[in-house]
Amino acid sequence: MKFYSFWRSLASFRVRIALNIKNIVPDEIVEVDLLKGVQREAAYKKVNPQMLLPALIDGDGPILFQSVAIMEYLDETHPQPPLLPRDPRGRARVRALALINAADSHPLMVPRVRNFMEHELKLDEAAREKWIKHWIGEGLAAMEGHLSRDKETGKFAHGDAVTMADICVATQVTGAGFFKVDVTPYPTVMRIATSCMELAPFAKAHPLKQPGAPASLSH
Amino acid sequence: MKFYSFWRSLASFRVRIALNIKNIVPDEIVEVDLLKGVQREAAYKKVNPQMLLPALIDGDGPILFQSVAIMEYLDETHPQPPLLPRDPRGRARVRALALINAADSHPLMVPRVRNFMEHELKLDEAAREKWIKHWIGEGLAAMEGHLSRDKETGKFAHGDAVTMADICVATQVTGAGFFKVDVTPYPTVMRIATSCMELAPFAKAHPLKQPGAPASLSH
Numbered sequence: 001m002k003f004y005s006f007w008r009s010l011a012s013f014r015v016r017i018a019l020n021i022k023n024i025v026p027d028e029i030v031e032v033d034l035l036k037g038v039q040r041e042a043a044y045k046k047v048n049p050q051m052l053l054p055a056l057i058d059g060d061g062p063i064l065f066q067s068v069a070i071m072e073y074l075d076e077t078h079p080q081p082p083l084l085p086r087d088p089r090g091r092a093r094v095r096a097l098a099l100i101n102a103a104d105s106h107p108l109m110v111p112r113v114r115n116f117m118e119h120e121l122k123l124d125e126a127a128r129e130k131w132i133k134h135w136i137g138e139g140l141a142a143m144e145g146h147l148s149r150d151k152e153t154g155k156f157a158h159g160d161a162v163t164m165a166d167i168c169v170a171t172q173v174t175g176a177g178f179f180k181v182d183v184t185p186y187p188t189v190m191r192i193a194t195s196c197m198e199l200a201p202f203a204k205a206h207p208l209k210q211p212g213a214p215a216s217l218s219h
Numbered sequence: 220m221k222f223y224s225f226w227r228s229l230a231s232f233r234v235r236i237a238l239n240i241k242n243i244v245p246d247e248i249v250e251v252d253l254l255k256g257v258q259r260e261a262a263y264k265k266v267n268p269q270m271l272l273p274a275l276i277d278g279d280g281p282i283l284f285q286s287v288a289i290m291e292y293l294d295e296t297h298p299q300p301p302l303l304p305r306d307p308r309g310r311a312r313v314r315a316l317a318l319i320n321a322a323d324s325h326p327l328m329v330p331r332v333r334n335f336m337e338h339e340l341k342l343d344e345a346a347r348e349k350w351i352k353h354w355i356g357e358g359l360a361a362m363e364g365h366l367s368r369d370k371e372t373g374k375f376a377h378g379d380a381v382t383m384a385d386i387c388v389a390t391q392v393t394g395a396g397f398f399k400v401d402v403t404p405y406p407t408v409m410r411i412a413t414s415c416m417e418l419a420p421f422a423k424a425h426p427l428k429q430p431g432a433p434a435s436l437s438h
Contacts, residue, residue: 049360049364049368050319050361050364050365051361052323052361064308066318068287068314068322069311069312069314072310073307073308073311076310077307088292089281092283092289092291092292093283093288095285095288095291096284096285096288096289099288099321100269102318103287103318103321104271107322107323107326107327108326108327112357116353120349120353121349123342127340134335138331142268142271144268145264145268145269149268150280150281
């Protein structure tokens with residue numbers, strides 16, 4: 001198994017947590033430096049024509065891409081411990097919670113988006129920061145709205161076992177930390193994210209613990 | 220079954236196609252007018268705290284939300300005809316192709332995003348249009364890159380049977396039509412989208428064929 005990732009990529013972080021939960025150790029980890037634009041070079045475009053991280057090669061192709069699709073794949077090929085509950089309704093809830101982060105929040109602030117805002121729309125840093133903080137907050141608020149209301153919420157996002165929803169809650173909160181978003185309005189989200197980050201599969205997957213992360217940030 | 224949707228919503232369009240493929244007729248369709256901001260009113264916030272469309276109630280709660288999670292739920296509860304292939308690798312490919320639209324393209328241009336750009340970032344119509352066209356194009360290019368390369372591509376996105384990937388290819392192309400994006404660089408995407416839109420479950424789900432769609436656009 002060959003895993004294309006980058007320390008700073010929150011989508012790679014999601015897959016790293018899933019790999020850790022499943023006790024899967026990739027044979028090779030290829031660093032694709034998003035900050036230098038390596039994902040847009042021909043070599044990586046050949047791997048993943050979408051030119052985004054992460055990507056995973058497991059045996060012969062096709063390449064696996066999109067973090068949520070990769071997590072579902074890992075769950076289907078390595079069922080224990082499960083990342084989704086068994087009942088369709090519970091599975092739908094977990095997937096929907098995950099997509100608040102993976103579809104409606106995180107894609108709005110990845111490097112390609114920030115670059116487009118800076119270079120094509122000529123938005124200054126204050127405007128870009130306002131944008132990023134707003135959409136991280138919207139994601140956190142949506143999670144809090146569902147998690148604080150639903151009786152299915154337990155120690156974790158769906159009952160007392162970790163699911164794909166928790167992975168996405170944790171990466172949403174990590175993103176909020178990167179951009180110094182005020183998280184006090186989201187106590188349920190924060191309780192769950194804190195419980196997650198105490199677990200080894202989450203903790204050792206943290207962006208700042210990966211090779212390449214600047215030492216100045218890793219405290 | 221109660222389906223909260225809006226004619227213009229491409230995420231609702233995705234679920235409408237899936238319902239049609241599965242031959243499921245909701246008992247009630249509730250229109251939530253995105254253009255008037257009804258999704259942010261208390262009544263709908265109570266249904267879906269994320270305040271986005273679509274949402275589906277099937278029996279007793281919790282509410283189903285997020286179009287991809289809803290499609291997975293419909294596929295698990297109404298397996299025939301399937302929206303995903305059987306093998307994990309094929310399922311991963313279909314999900315990843317779907318997420319190009321549902322995670323990395325469409326969420327960047329929904330009404331809440333356009334409103335934020337207009338009112339908070341003070342971007343004029345030309346800048347907003349440039350933004351929208353760019354991300355629709357990036358989505359189409361990513362799809363074309365994968366679909367034109369992979370041997371798994373057939374009459375449809377994954378072999379010769381319709382999957383969730385085709386639903387998302389079709390809604391991506393419909394969005395491109397709304398915003399008059401040049402689609403000539405994406406012949407594989409267009410071939411598949413055209414094949415899809417010739418099928419009744421896709422054709423009758425089209426935004427402009429829904430109640431509430433302005434007659435001036437429905438030609």
